[in-house]
């Protein structure tokens with residue numbers, strides 16, 4: 161048991177914590193910076209921003225990714241936008257409002273100090289990205305444009321059509337490319353981190369596999385940064401890129417890093433519905449579409465008529481009805497549950513009945529088709545290519561799908577894990593989004609962590625390490641870690657069983673979705689916890705990994721990742737079972753508002769909304785590995801609210 165967890169959030173008023181911390185943080189002189197080597201695993205927005213900023217400061221950086229190019233990191237897929245408290249619209253936005261919206265959006269399960277810092281640096285991110293040449297949408301007069309995202313009543317989201325992530329990543333990548341060309345960053349594409357190396361209790365390197373030659377070897381450093389993204393693919397079907405996985409974070413967990421709130425998963429309300437058993441991926445229809453699209457379902461159960469045959473008064477615009485103050489821009493957890501309720505009542509649309517409509521007819525009438533095209537054309541195109549339907553003429557069909565993971569490795573205010581030297585950025589850490597992330601806040605967090613936070617805070621660790629004192633890769637800990645990973649690779653290749661890696665992944669994913677997905681209960685979680693270890697055993701006895709370890713072998717790569725998902729899925733279920741409350745995306749069926757509750761009677765919340773238990777669960781659950789995947793230890797970091805007072809989360 162780790163004991164108490166020190167978040168290291170500075171004392172003092174919330175507005176001055178970050179300024180104070182920056183001033184009190186250690187400085188490292190330029191001549192010494194050159195002597196420190198830093199490993200950055202990940203080249204998405206968080207990793208690329210961190211690697212290039214640290215190189216610009218003078219540190220020697222090695223950056224790793226498993227794609228063939230750093231600019232193929234999953235961040236490229238982000239569609240809708242990035243939040244920033246610029247208040248360009250003059251509609252009442254401020255740093256404090258972005259801070260408040262984010263804490264409330266996370267259902268009061270995020271750390272106040274971190275969130276305020278995020279809101280503070282949000283404005284700098286936009287300036288930085290404009291300087292990097294990111295072509296944000298502009299108004300007719302040339303000023304940057306904004307739109308709205310869920311959980312906010314102001315327009316603070318900056319965007320580049322429906323491809324904001326792509327444009328931002330090209331900006332961060334250009335920064336990374338410059339520092340690679342200048343010699344500050346050494347880039348290792350197609351190189352997968354297999355393990356973290358811990359020497360005398362400090363993270364001092366990683367074991368990697370060259371994915372082309374198959375060679376397993378290690379790199380040593382003075383500090384290690386993981387910016388390895390989220391783990392939504394534990395559910396097999398998700399909106400994440402197929403390669404996204406938990407391996408880097410999970411293996412760090414097995415080496416002693418704490419995993420915080422692993423059960424906090426975001427289900428996005430508007431994705432293209434599942435179409436068949438052998439589908440391998442789901443596609444997001446960005447939340448930005450809900451600026452102009454209206455969600456509805458037929459009022460009548462089992463109504464199979466085409467949408468244009470259903471008259472206005474036979475339609476239920478369920479979000480506008482249930483959450484009139486936020487309407488179609490209710491936060492994702494709430495909008496997803498509302499869609500599920502409608503479908504569970506038998507009012508879902510499409511062949512499976514698991515779908516609702518996202519209808520643009522009113523906006524097209526109001527603004528004209530060219531304007532809607534200008535805002536979202538690539539999303540309409542994508543929808544057309546997948547469904548063969550023209551969403552300018554007929555409403556999109558959408559259903560909730562796994563999208564983002566709020567849980568991640570535990571970090572303090574310096575973004576350092578409990579393992580000294582190991583820092584974690586972007587979606588891979590847990591820190592800013594509580595139990596539900598608001599739309600357009602992940603890009604903001606990744607870039608905040610990489611461009612503005614870690615360049616300052618990493619010095620607090622490095623200053624405790626003498627320059628040039630890092631161990632070499634012939635140290636016994638490196639040798640041991642390499643051997644263990646070679647042995648695991650050989651073991652996977654030697655099984656030669658009868659089932660593919662994907663078939664195990666699909667089975668785990670379905671189990672996770674049914675038992676630990678949009679709704680969970682003590683009963684479903686107990687069943688999953690009983691089943692996962694046997695599935696794991698079947699995997700290790702009957703998986704078939706063809707080919708060899710000495711060349712490119714995608715089945716082998718997947719097998720290692722699925723082996724980790726098969727342990728991690730159990731951790732998620734244990735976390736969900738231990739949290740006897742509902743909050744944000746964690747909806748435990750036993751804990752919801754009913755018609756008898758005064759909050760429902762007074763119209764503050766709807767029947768079926770999540771019911772928190774602040775007395776017993778206003779904390780971060782940080783899990784510690786014991787070596788037995790079924791018996792991790794639960795540590796707690798109490799959440800202290802000095803500025804915002806947790807209240808019933810109402811969007812009515």
Ligand SMILES: Cc1cc2nc3c(=O)[nH]c(=O)nc-3n(C[C@H](O)[C@H](O)[C@H](O)COP(=O)(O)OP(=O)(O)OC[C@H]3O[C@@H](n4cnc5c(N)ncnc54)[C@H](O)[C@@H]3O)c2cc1C
Pocket residue numbers: 201202203204205206207224225226227230233234235236237238239240241242324325351352353354387388389390399400401404405407408444446563564585586587588599600601602603604606
């Ligand atoms: C379809 C979609 C649309 C989205 N739209 C938005 C949006 O509009 N606004 C918003 O704010 N958020 C959005 N998000 C969320 C957001 O895109 C992600 O949270 C964010 O981009 C994650 O960035 P990251 O840098 O943390 O990780 P990633 O971009 O996922 O990068 C991870 C990096 O780590 C590397 N890596 C991982 N494991 C290993 C390993 N073992 N060895 C070596 N390298 C490794 C990968 O190669 C990659 O370079 C969206 C997400 C999806 C799925």
